[in-house]
Amino acid sequence: MAYAHRIKPGTKVSLADFDPDADGGLDKEAGTRRADELGQEFGELEDLLFEAGTHSLLIVLQGIDTSGKDGTIRHLLGYANVQSCRVNSFKVPTPEELAHDFLWRVHAKAPGRGEIAIFNRSHYEDVLVVRVHELVPEPVWSKRYAHIDAWERLLVDSNTIILKFMLLIDKDEQERRLLDREKEVQKAWKLSVGDWKEREFWDRYLEAYEAALTHCTTEDAPWYVVPANKKWFRNLAVTEAVVERLRPYRSGWLERLEAVGAKAKAELEAYRAG
């Protein structure tokens, strides 16, 4: 069963259709165990992806403040090979980045073959925060959906496997998490008046997300809506989606590794035979 909701291309997305509180009928213990099993499988598939060197994997994580992007990355990285896996956090653009088109800085961080890149926020901020706060005029951001589609198609045509996750929490859950931060000393660095100010734009963010998910979902670069009120379920849903996308490549990667190994062995034998 798929716990994350994969958007079908051509669907007009309404986030009200999804329950941020969903748990797939599992309790926390069973869900955490399953997430761990899938994490192990992710680690094995990721090793194959790295060794075969024929494909790249791009995981985009988006979600409103406190939705759990950092926690999701920690879960996935717990099973990943650091050598081939890179996390890129896209913050407020620098002057040099702003002097370029909005895809320039993300393109530079696209994963090479054999590599995994996780984007903690991404080019989608240029149709999310930028749209909500009108940082550029509508005629500029409205063209970006097509630019994103074309760019992601470019990556797909270069053997990049793309998954884009929108971590969905509700407004009450966000309030709980923000208040929790104030209580815990080790979360104080995350405190920001800005977070509370941004809450006032909640509905406009949802609207911007719906537009991005509607316009930028393709068969090969789909969005997944992830119920994320429960952290253990969020980890389970994301990991499952990643594993299910990678699994079909397994046999091809193994075949390639066997062929490469056979060639190396033959060369070694020829060398030894003098």
Next chain:
Amino acid sequence: MAYAHRIKPGTKVSLADFDPDADGGLDKEAGTRRADELGQEFGELEDLLFEAGTHSLLIVLQGIDTSGKDGTIRHLLGYANVQSCRVNSFKVPTPEELAHDFLWRVHAKAPGRGEIAIFNRSHYEDVLVVRVHELVPEPVWSKRYAHIDAWERLLVDSNTIILKFMLLIDKDEQERRLLDREKEVQKAWKLSVGDWKEREFWDRYLEAYEAALTHCTTEDAPWYVVPANKKWFRNLAVTEAVVERLRPYRSGWLERLEAVGAKAKAELEAYRAG
């Protein structure tokens, strides 16, 4: 009069329609003088582009071996401000570059606002040499025309002024230039058996160029065919085309500089008034 032939979008390009020997009815002396005048104007416009900081300029230079890309760059750079002008030569891709989509390495070198980038060879090699020598299968390179159009549109939407020049020489002129290289000691570093081997693919290169010019010409990112048998005429034609594209921006850049200056002055006066 326009000496370079700007391709109209939607035209099926046949290079046989252009005379590589054209001289615009000028002699070398008059042509060289005019190229110098236009070069001066290019330098002024380029200063304004840099100071206004609202636009980027991308000049793509393509042409068969010995067609004069280096010489054209030397001519233009003679009038340009080094601080804002960068030449990028795209050679045989490195393993890291090959591990990415074909636009990854060029996107990283796209000019920021206020900057000029000259591409000495470019992403077009991925539909030229790559197509001629079948370095990737047809289903891969055939998709690249659309990717190029989308990427160039992205730059244009981010205020990049794009000019793409195909320097056209004929096969006899190439032979003369290759033989000249063998005679001159200071040109010996350019000698390569490969150049003579590539001549055997002359017709296939022309065919690949015609496809690129046909598929990737848009109103805002046009190709220009430049008669390049005569070096002085080639310099004149390229410089003229660049100046004619930049000239319409002049008044807007000046207005912006005036506005910025007036603001700075007002701030300074407010500061002094205490």
